[in-house]
Amino acid sequence: MQKKDYNAHRRQLIQAGAATLAVPFINIKSAFAQSRKIKIGYVSPETGPLAPFGEADKYVIGGIRDLLKAGLSIGGKSYPVEIVSKDSQSNPNRAGEVAADLILKDKVDLILAGGTPETTNPVSDQCELNEIPCVTSVCPWQPWFFGRGGKPDAGFNWTYHFFWGLEDIIAVFTNMWDSVPTNKQVGGLFPNDGDGNAWGDPERGFPKPLKEKGYTLNDPGRYQNLTQDFSAQIAAFKKANAQVLTGVVIPPDFKTFWTQAAQQGYKPKIASVGKALLFPAAVEAIGDSAAGLSTEVWWSPSHPFKSSLTGASAQQVAEAYEKATGKQWTQPIGFAHALFEVGLDALKRSKSLDDKAAIRDAIVATNLNTIVGPIAWGKGPVKNVAKTPLVGGQW
Numbered sequence: 001m002q003k004k005d006y007n008a009h010r011r012q013l014i015q016a017g018a019a020t021l022a023v024p025f026i027n028i029k030s031a032f033a034q035s036r037k038i039k040i041g042y043v044s045p046e047t048g049p050l051a052p053f054g055e056a057d058k059y060v061i062g063g064i065r066d067l068l069k070a071g072l073s074i075g076g077k078s079y080p081v082e083i084v085s086k087d088s089q090s091n092p093n094r095a096g097e098v099a100a101d102l103i104l105k106d107k108v109d110l111i112l113a114g115g116t117p118e119t120t121n122p123v124s125d126q127c128e129l130n131e132i133p134c135v136t137s138v139c140p141w142q143p144w145f146f147g148r149g150g151k152p153d154a155g156f157n158w159t160y161h162f163f164w165g166l167e168d169i170i171a172v173f174t175n176m177w178d179s180v181p182t183n184k185q186v187g188g189l190f191p192n193d194g195d196g197n198a199w200g201d202p203e204r205g206f207p208k209p210l211k212e213k214g215y216t217l218n219d220p221g222r223y224q225n226l227t228q229d230f231s232a233q234i235a236a237f238k239k240a241n242a243q244v245l246t247g248v249v250i251p252p253d254f255k256t257f258w259t260q261a262a263q264q265g266y267k268p269k270i271a272s273v274g275k276a277l278l279f280p281a282a283v284e285a286i287g288d289s290a291a292g293l294s295t296e297v298w299w300s301p302s303h304p305f306k307s308s309l310t311g312a313s314a315q316q317v318a319e320a321y322e323k324a325t326g327k328q329w330t331q332p333i334g335f336a337h338a339l340f341e342v343g344l345d346a347l348k349r350s351k352s353l354d355d356k357a358a359i360r361d362a363i364v365a366t367n368l369n370t371i372v373g374p375i376a377w378g379k380g381p382v383k384n385v386a387k388t389p390l391v392g393g394q395w
Helices: 002-034 057-067 092-104 117-130 141-148 166-177 194-199 207-212 231-239 251-263 280-286 314-325 332-349 356-364
Strands: 038-044 072-074 077-079 081-087 110-114 134-137 159-162 185-189 216-218 244-249 270-275 294-297 367-370 373-376 391-394
Touching: 038 057, 038 092, 038 117, 038 332, 057 081, 057 314, 057 332, 072 332, 081 092, 092 110, 092 117, 110 117, 110 332, 117 134, 117 141, 117 159, 117 194, 134 332, 141 159, 141 194, 166 207, 166 270, 166 294, 166 391, 185 231, 194 244, 194 270, 207 216, 231 251, 244 251, 251 270, 251 280, 314 332, 332 356, 332 367
Parallel strands: 038 081, 038 110, 110 134, 134 159, 185 216, 185 244, 244 270, 270 294
Antiparallel strands: 072 077, 294 391, 367 373
């Protein structure tokens, strides 16, 4: 008898529980039926020789996902957002392949990408081809624009970029060099890749403006990334007595070059090198001889900007990263965060989420204060580029 009463009571509890759960379950299902999912693709080099550029991306994306747990509010509706992240593996062919997958298989509404021309360019090309709105960064604008065959009077229809340009880094570097007496002979270390070919370009790269500023660039020609022997370059710089060294070198290559330069007796007074000296881990790998090396600084905890998503300052963002990861802050943190600031802002302002052209038009109309500074297209230097500030720094 007691057993029978217990089972009857248990059935009543289950039925009552089902009744109380029914209404909220229906409401949740109804809410998602009204708001379709927004899908954002993100491509960066998480592995390979360019991995330092993507080192902080998982952390940044994790933070953005947390912010979007309740959805993205657009026009009074909350839309669930899925971020699909892909690793370019530091390979331009792979970058193009994963971008195509994001477009054709994942059916994303928008693609964001960062991390040198080897990622930004093939991703942008895929988006231009398939008419998908795309925003990229972390690549000087010249190799992104001219490296893709861009024409200033026409530009591109679907792809937009924010970062600084070669004119900015040349101004920053020569400013630093002018503070030290030298013979103004400069050794140029330029690889055979998107950045190296742009930096060494006779018209758009370093040679012409350096000459105008009284410096002579000694360029021994392009080398292949991940080369193991820089003897030819070192011999050329020693012959020219190049007291200034510059270039745009991936981190493992600069370690190889700098070690061999010391062994072969080449010690410039100044070394200002892009790419390789951006990251604390890469500089630590060089050791004590890295003291005094200089590079460009696109973002730091000292930059006077705040996130449009969280209101956090650059200092707070850097400190949060260090506390969460146990690693030193790194420059790409700010730009990875800013890519999502720009992308989400454009989606919120888009007149139709189901119209890719409407999302593209919202990107074009961007006027946003971000963690890396104000971003707005339409002010040049070309139609598809918005510039961000640049300063120099020394280790």
